[in-house]
Amino acid sequence: MKITIHEDDDATADFHVHKALISGFSAYFAALIDFREGKENTVKFVGMNIHAFRYVLTWLYQTSIEVLQSDVDTMI
Numbered sequence: 839m840k841i842t843i844h845e846d847d848d849a850t851a852d853f854h855v856h857k858a859l860i861s862g863f864s865a866y867f868a869a870l871i872d873f874r875e876g877k878e879n880t881v882k883f884v885g886m887n888i889h890a891f892r893y894v895l896t897w898l899y900q901t902s903i904e905v906l907q908s909d910v911d912t913m914i
Contacts, residue, residue, distance in 0.1 A: 844884045851888045
């Protein structure tokens with residue numbers, strides 16, 4: 839599944855994730871997969887912080903992360 843994050847007009851990033859993994863850890867993503875996004879294998883978010891989303895994916899794949907103190911506000 840491809841997840842596209844549009845942070846702002848200049849910052850966009852694509853992430854490729856396993857549907858089973860992301861839906862198993864997140865009821866939100868599990869619900870999305872049942873809708874059009876799941877059938878199209880693509881999800882788009884606008885206004886989300888790319889760096890923070892990378893932390894989320896790292897946690898999903900590694901089950902632990904180290905968050906820099908400077909990123910705590912962004913994560914919240």
